[in-house]
Structure formats: structure tokens, C-alpha cells
Amino acid sequence: MLRRGAWYPIVDETDDGKVVIEVRKKPVRVSRIDVAVRESPPDRWSIVVRTGLLRPTLGGREGEEVTTTYAVCPQCQERQDFSGKPDALKCLRCKAESQVDWSEIC
Numbered sequence: 001m002l003r004r005g006a007w008y009p010i011v012d013e014t015d016d017g018k019v020v021i022e023v024r025k026k027p028v029r030v031s032r033i034d035v036a037v038r039e040s041p042p043d044r045w046s047i048v049v050r051t052g053l054l055r056p057t058l059g060g061r062e063g064e065e066v067t068t069t070y071a072v073c074p075q076c077q078e079r080q081d082f083s084g085k086p087d088a089l090k091c092l093r094c095k096a097e098s099q100v101d102w103s104e105i106c
């Protein structure tokens with residue numbers, strides 16, 4: 001189960017198109033269309049792009065739009081910054097080097 005670049009185990013599926021995933025040991029019901037369901041965990045880095053407004057507390061100008069891009073390690077789900085468009089990344093946390101999946105931007 002892929003959701004915002006992180007993987008969660010599916011614990012249940014309902015007839016009305018919802019799936020129940022486990023997030024931090026708690027069951028969370030989500031719509032099937034909101035998440036990407038895959039047969040097996042990825043072996044490549046997932047790229048996640050988020051656009052949001054800067055809050056003043058983050059040191060930016062209020063209302064300024066920022067784009068946050070990060071890669072998610074397929075092995076340990078660590079979020080890692082990167083620059084450019086690398087073919088592969090090495091995780092600083094688990095030391096695993098994996099290909100980057102550019103075909104699917106979350």
C-alpha cells in the first residue's frame with residue numbers, strides 16, 4: 001500500500017471500495033482511489049512532490065508557495081532530499097542503494 005510515498009500494510013478491505021491500512025499501529029480507513037495498491041513493495045525510490053504555502057514560522061515570506069520534493073527509500077521509508085535527477089540514490093539511513101522511479105511522481 002503506497003500512500004504519499006510511504007508504505008502501509010493493508011489490514012482489511014471493505015465492499016464499498018475502501019481499504020483499511022495500518023498507520024502507526026492504528027487502523028485507518030481510506031478510499032481505494034486515494035491510494036496506490038501494489039502487489040509488492042517497490043524496490044525503487046519513490047519521488048514525492050508537495051506544493052504548499054510557506055508558514056511564517058518556517059522563516060519564509062507569508063503566502064509564498066514552495067515546492068517540496070523528496071525521495072522515499074524503498075527499504076526503510078526514510079525521506080531524503082536530492083538534487084537534480086539522479087538515476088539512483090543511496091539511503092543515508094539504511095545504506096541501501098536503489099534505483100529511482102521517475103515513472104510515477106506521488
Ligand SMILES: [Zn+2]
Pocket residue numbers: 073074075076077078091092093094095096
Ligand atoms: Zn533506507
